[in-house]
Amino acid sequence: GNSVTQMEGPVTLSEEAFLTINCTYTATGYPSLFWYVQYPGEGLQLLLKATKADDKGSNKGFEATYRKETTSFHLEKGSVQVSDSAVYFCALREMDSSYKLIFGSGTRLLVRP
Amino acid sequence: DSGVTQTPKHLITATGQRVTLRCSPRSGDLSVYWYQQSLDQGLQFLIQYYNGEERAKGNILERFSAQQFPDLHSELNLSSLELGDSALYFCASSFTGTGNTEAFFGQGTRLTVV
Numbered sequence: 001g002n003s004v005t006q007m008e009g010p011v012t013l014s015e016e017a018f019l020t021i022n023c024t025y026t027a028t029g030y031p032s033l034f035w036y037v038q039y040p041g042e043g044l045q046l047l048l049k050a051t052k053a054d055d056k057g058s059n060k061g062f063e064a065t066y067r068k069e070t071t072s073f074h075l076e077k078g079s080v081q082v083s084d085s086a087v088y089f090c091a092l093r094e095m096d097s098s099y100k101l102i103f104g105s106g107t108r109l110l111v112r113p
Numbered sequence: 114d115s116g117v118t119q120t121p122k123h124l125i126t127a128t129g130q131r132v133t134l135r136c137s138p139r140s141g142d143l144s145v146y147w148y149q150q151s152l153d154q155g156l157q158f159l160i161q162y163y164n165g166e167e168r169a170k171g172n173i174l175e176r177f178s179a180q181q182f183p184d185l186h187s188e189l190n191l192s193s194l195e196l197g198d199s200a201l202y203f204c205a206s207s208f209t210g211t212g213n214t215e216a217f218f219g220q221g222t223r224l225t226v227v
Binding site: 010036042044046049089096097098099100101102103104105106112 | 115117119146148155156158160168169171203205215216217218219220221
């Protein structure tokens with residue numbers, strides 16, 4: 001079945017550092033890809049998405065590019081802030097009739113002042 | 114605020130008991146998804162309803178069941194609870210449950226089984 005693999009955390013960075021969280025997927029076809037963020041004590045919020053190969057999703061300074069050659073969708077941000085501390089989930093949307101999301105295991109990011 | 118409401122936010126209950134988790138989808142959304150988030154299993158899809166009908170089933174235990182009512186709210190029933198059922202249960206809704214619409218998540222119900 002389809003699956004998502006993302007890098008283990010926690011990732012600890014200093015404020016203004018560059019962030020990369022790796023995500024790769026295994027899927028039949030070209031599913032839509034997503035990054036969700038979960039702040040402490042809250043639900044999941046959609047951060048960005050890409051629906052086809054070479055698409056770049058971006059939001060709040062975060063970016064990710066859909067790379068079909070490497071089946072990857074790595075999340076990047078040029079300068080992280082303390083407020084970015086959260087758990088980040090990479091996900092793909094199944095292409096069957098359910099369109100359910102398949103999530104990676106999540107990566108906790110801690111940004112220190 | 115995603116517009117998806119889950120109640121209760123927290124629930125503490127004993128092993129062997131039964132609980133009901135409730136989800137009100139965003140206004141106009143027809144599809145509801147239930148997910149379980151646990152430390153060892155991550156985020157797992159449980160079940161999906163679309164306009165009152167079950168559409169897809171994931172790794173949902175036989176002790177668990179769900180339904181979606183005519184007003185489109187959904188309930189997840191968990192029975193004969195075990196310690197391992199302790200988790201955060203999320204509901205998500207989307208307009209049609211198709212690939213062209215986004216899923217919005219509620220804040221979750223944290224279930225603790227003692």
